[in-house]
Amino acid sequence: MTSHSAPLAALRGLSDSLGHMRHLITQIFITLFLALPLQAQPVTVFAAASLREALNEIAMQYPDDVTLSFAGSGTLARQVAAGAPADAVVLAHRDWAMWLDARGLILPHTTQEVAGGQLVLIGAPDAVPIPNTDTATLMSALNGGRLAMGQRDGVPAGTYAREWLQHIDAWDVLSSQLAETDNVRAALALVAQRAAPLGLVYASDAMAEPRVRILHSIAADAHAPIRYPAAAITETGRDFLEHLSTPQAIAIFTKHGFAP
Incomplete structure (x- = not known):
């Protein structure tokens, strides 16, 4: 029995050392992961054609990548209903926002008016x-x-x-x-x-x-009041909608001829 005790002890020591090394390596990886910048959350926004210049400028201030797709509001709403991958919509008439809402295609309680027009x-x-x-x-x-x-x-x-x-x-x-x-x-x-x-x-x-x-x-x-309703379709879109209400975004809308 005595002749085997030394190798066994050595093996146990080696196992303990390996376990300690695995723990150390795991801690290093966790530390490096936490030090990395947060992964960007790109957002896709469907927007009324009349918003092109204003939203292009607003998107440049957003911390993540923004893909903007412009068209008529009715066309955009129908594309969303057909399954187009949008995170948020900014339309030029409340009726189309209501049309999407009635079909359960936007997140509840996210619709807000972000600008007016003439x-x-x-x-x-x-x-x-x-x-x-x-x-x-x-x-x-x-x-x-x-x-x-x-x-x-x-x-x-x-x-x-x-x-x-x-x-x-x-x-x-x-x-x-x-x-x-x-x-x-x-x-x-x-x-x-x-x-x-x-x-x-x-x-x-x-x-x-x-x-x-x-x-x-x-x-x-x-005519009916001209309002631009925006709504989130995903949680990523909700973050972009909050950005549209910042003083910086409102100033850009105003500069391009929209009413606050």
Whole structure:
């Protein structure tokens, strides 16, 4: 028995040493892991086309990577409903946010309004301002051309435009003179390229395009209030929504022509 005790003791000592080394290595790995920076949480945001410049700038201030996808609000909402991988949405009409909410596609109690807007009538830089708008004046300014605006049912800017034209009793006549587009930026482009003499867009759009000028600012009470609702679809999206409410983000919205 005695002859075997020394090797056994040596083995036990070696086992204890190996156990101590494993424990030490584990502690080193834990320390190194804790010292590493937190893994970035990239966020994908679907946003109304009119928010392009403002959200691009806001995204640059966000601590993680942001992928922005711009289109008309109706198109974006339907893409989310079809399973598109978005973490948050920023739309141009509350109806589309409510449409998503009714389908259980956004996180409860995350919908918030992040900005407001104003509808304006635009034309070429050399076009004459139109202080008073009615059917005859608009038809004269069109001079056989078309009025560019977002699609009346799927694009919020088009919905507001229709409400305004109905408000001034011009819809029945002008509805046959429209060039309706998939998003408000496409309507802006038609006027900027002189493919349409007049367009109805947001003031923030007009500010972003030097090839157009505002011919008439439309009163806020001539259509439903223009609000931009945002909502989270994932927890990552919730973090981005909080960023949209910071003073820095609000200042950027204001700089680009949006109301707080």
